[in-house]
Amino acid sequence: MLTLKEVRKKAVCLLEGTEIRTARLDVDLLLGMALGLDPLEIILDPCRKVPDHEAAAFAALLARRAAREPMSQILGKKAFWSLEFKVSRDCLTPRPDSEILIESALKVIPDRNKSLKILDLGTGSGCLLLSLMAELPGSRGVGVDISARALMLAQDNADRLGFGDRCEFIKSDWAAQLPPSAEFDIILANPPYIAPAERAGLDPDVRDYEPEIALFAGDGGLKEYKKLAKIIPQLIAVGGHAFLEIGWRQGSRVRDIFNKTPAENITIIADLAGRDRCIALDFA
Numbered sequence: 068m069l070t071l072k073e074v075r076k077k078a079v080c081l082l083e084g085t086e087i088r089t090a091r092l093d094v095d096l097l098l099g100m101a102l103g104l105d106p107l108e109i110i111l112d113p114c115r116k117v118p119d120h121e122a123a124a125f126a127a128l129l130a131r132r133a134a135r136e137p138m139s140q141i142l143g144k145k146a147f148w149s150l151e152f153k154v155s156r157d158c159l160t161p162r163p164d165s166e167i168l169i170e171s172a173l174k175v176i177p178d179r180n181k182s183l184k185i186l187d188l189g190t191g192s193g194c195l196l197l198s199l200m201a202e203l204p205g206s207r208g209v210g211v212d213i214s215a216r217a218l219m220l221a222q223d224n225a226d227r228l229g230f231g232d233r234c235e236f237i238k239s240d241w242a243a244q245l246p247p248s249a250e251f252d253i254i255l256a257n258p259p260y261i262a263p264a265e266r267a268g269l270d271p272d273v274r275d276y277e278p279e280i281a282l283f284a285g286d287g288g289l290k291e292y293k294k295l296a297k298i299i300p301q302l303i304a305v306g307g308h309a310f311l312e313i314g315w316r317q318g319s320r321v322r323d324i325f326n327k328t329p330a331e332n333i334t335i336i337a338d339l340a341g342r343d344r345c346i347a348l349d350f351a
C-alpha cells in the first residue's frame with residue numbers, strides 16, 4: 068500500500084508529463100475529492116496509507132485530468148466573484164477575467180439597494196447575472212441563452228444560491244424571445260468571441276471540453292458583437308449601462324462596432340493583468 072506522499076509524487080509526475088501547468092494543485096484537489104480530505108490534510112499527513120479502494124477512485128479522477136478534462140468539470144464546480152457555481156460540459160467555466168464586468172457595473176451604481184433590472188445575454192452558468200444580483204439586493208434579473216442545457220445549470224445555480232425568485236431564464240437567440248417592451252438598467256454580455264482560425268492554438272482543456280457555441284464566433288470573432296450592437300440599444304433603459312467582455316486584442320475593433328450605436332460614452336476597461344477585457348457603454 069502506497070503512502071499519500073508516494074501517490075502524490077507519482078501523480079504530479081504524470082500530470083507534468085502532459086504539460087499541465089497546475090499539476091501539484093490539481094493533484095491535491097483530486098486527492099481531496101477521492102479521499103474525502105481537505106487538501107491541507109494531504110500535505111500535513113504524508114505518511115497516511117492509501118488503501119486500494121481510495122487509490123482506484125483517485126486513479127479514475129487522475130486519468131480524466133491527464134486527458135485534459137478541466138478541473139472545474141471534474142470537480143463539478145467553480146468559484147466566481149463571491150459565489151460557487153455548479154458547472155459541467157454544458158457551459159463555459161466562469162473565468163476570473165470576467166469579474167471585471169461585475170466590478171465595472173458596481174462602479175456605476177451608487178445606490179446598491181435601488182430596484183434595478185439586469186439582463187445577461189449568453190448567461191451560461193449564470194455567473195455574471197447571479198454575482199451582480201448578489202451585490203444588488205433590490206435587483207431582478209433575466210438570463211438569456213441559446214443553449215437549453217446551459218439554462219438548466221443557470222436555473223439550478225440561481226435556486227441553490229437563493230436567487231430563484233428574483234430572476235428568470237429564457238431560451239432565446241439573443242433578444243428574439245424577449246418581449247418588445249423589455250427594458251433593462253444594466254445589460255451584461257460575454258458573447259463567444261474566439262475566431263475559428265484560433266482553434267488550433269487553444270489549450271485542449273478549452274478546445275476539447277467547452278461548448279463550441281460558447282467559444283467561437285465568425286467574422287474573426289466579431290460576429291456576435293455586430294448583432295449585439297443592434298440589439299442592446301433597443302433593450303437599454305434611459306440612463307442605462309452595458310458591459311460586454313471582449314478578447315484582449317479586440318478593443319479597438321469592438322469599439323468601432325459600438326461607435327455606430329447611440330451610446331453616449333464608450334470605455335475599454337483592462338482586467339487585473341492589464342489587458343483589455345471589457346467594453347462599457349453608457350446610454351443617455
Ligand SMILES: C[S@@+](CC[C@H](N)C(=O)[O-])C[C@H]1O[C@@H](n2cnc3c(N)ncnc32)[C@H](O)[C@@H]1O
Pocket residue numbers: 158159160161162165188189190191192193194195211212213214217239240241256257258259260280281282
Ligand atoms: C462565452 S460564454 C459566456 C457564459 C457566461 N456568461 C460566462 O461569462 O461565463 C457565451 C454564452 O453565450 C451563449 N450564446 C451563444 N450564442 C448565443 C445566441 N445567439 N443567443 C443567446 N446565447 C448565445 C452560449 O451558449 C454561452 O453560454
